Amino acid sequence: MDERKPQTNLTGVDTRPLRQQIADALQSAILGGEMKPGEALVETEIASRLGVSRAPVREALQLLANSGLVETVPYRGTTVRALSPSDIEEVYSLRTVLETFALRRAMARDGAALVLELRAICDAMALHAAAGDWAKVSAEDERFHHTLIARADHRLLDHVWSEVHVRVRQIMALRNLQNDDSMTVVYNHFPILEAIEDGDGETARRRLADHIATAADLVASSDGAAEGAFATSDTDSALAAGR
Numbered sequence: 001m002d003e004r005k006p007q008t009n010l011t012g013v014d015t016r017p018l019r020q021q022i023a024d025a026l027q028s029a030i031l032g033g034e035m036k037p038g039e040a041l042v043e044t045e046i047a048s049r050l051g052v053s054r055a056p057v058r059e060a061l062q063l064l065a066n067s068g069l070v071e072t073v074p075y076r077g078t079t080v081r082a083l084s085p086s087d088i089e090e091v092y093s094l095r096t097v098l099e100t101f102a103l104r105r106a107m108a109r110d111g112a113a114l115v116l117e118l119r120a121i122c123d124a125m126a127l128h129a130a131a132g133d134w135a136k137v138s139a140e141d142e143r144f145h146h147t148l149i150a151r152a153d154h155r156l157l158d159h160v161w162s163e164v165h166v167r168v169r170q171i172m173a174l175r176n177l178q179n180d181d182s183m184t185v186v187y188n189h190f191p192i193l194e195a196i197e198d199g200d201g202e203t204a205r206r207r208l209a210d211h212i213a214t215a216a217d218l219v220a221s222s223d224g225a226a227e228g229a230f231a232t233s234d235t236d237s238a239l240a241a242g243r
Contacts, residue, residue, distance in 0.1 A: 018052060022060035025050070030069050030080055031166070032135075033173035037082040041070060067166055083171065091167045092216035098161055099148050099212065100205040106151035107201050114151050118144060118193050125189065129182040137182045142172065144189055148208075175215050188214070 014021060026046075029035045047057045061078050064070040072078040106114045121144045128136035145168075149161045188211050195204035 018056040019059035019063065022046070022050060022052065022056055023063040026060060026064060027067075027069060027166075030064075031169040031173055033170075035080050037080050037174075039080045041078045041080065043078075069166065069170070083174070087167075088171060088216050091164060091171060092212055094164055095168055096209050096212045098157065098164065099145060100209055102148045102152035102154070102157060102161075103196075103205055103208055104201060105154060106148055107196060107199075107204070109151065109153060111196065111199060114147070115193070115197050117147050117151070118189075118196065121147065122186065122189050122193055125186045126183075129186045132182065134182055137185055138172065141185055141189075142169065172215070 016024075026035070026041070035041075041061060043054045043057045043061070047054045050057070061070060061072070065072060065078075069081055070078055071081045121140050125137055125140035125144070128140060146165075149157060192204055192207045192211060195201075195207055
């Protein structure tokens with residue numbers, strides 16, 4: 001008798017708790033700009049759309065509240081947390097410190113490898129911008145900055161960055177929605193890369209800091225207009241995309 005175990009493929013099984021799966025779906029929609037600041041998150045509606053009970057939805061919303069992405073106000077319900085100019089300034093001032101520190105370390109450790117990776121990212125970003133693919137431009141934009149952190153090879157920095165990165169991604173999504181020309185996003189990265197290629201760390205860090213500050217100013221200056229522009233969204237597709 002053949003007692004061998006049957007050959008099965010279980011690599012696609014999602015073992016995360018249901019609350020985490022729901023939280024990840026909602027987070028993806030928020031960070032992708034599909035759910036906008038101030039948008040209501042109603043437990044019954046989310047549960048109905050996902051085909052689950054309200055309990056794991058409530059738990060998922062609590063997880064997102066803990067990370068600062070949503071907020072619950074008594075008698076008003078739960079909404080995607082709005083970003084004030086002060087919020088943006090705090091996140092991006094800290095981001096500047098972390099990324100310029102990371103850039104200094106990354107250049108000192110292996111500047112040549114850093115250049116190769118960033119050059120490939122910038123080239124890919126340019127191709128996606130030329131094709132009008134905003135989603136891929138944003139993904140490469142995010143990868144450019146994450147590469148600086150990763151190349152620094154600093155575990156405590158990685159930990160701190162993971163805490164800040166969620167808010168950075170949300171702000172980046174809003175910034176990109178406000179920018180009419182994806183090529184502008186691309187061209188903002190090349191001066192930083194050129195300074196790194198030249199081995200000019202001081203100039204590279206200054207250009208990186210200026211780039212981050214410009215992105216923060218764009219979102220903060222458009223904050224009032226953004227709230228009106230972001231009054232509606234396709235919540236159904238946002239949730240479905242994150243499932």
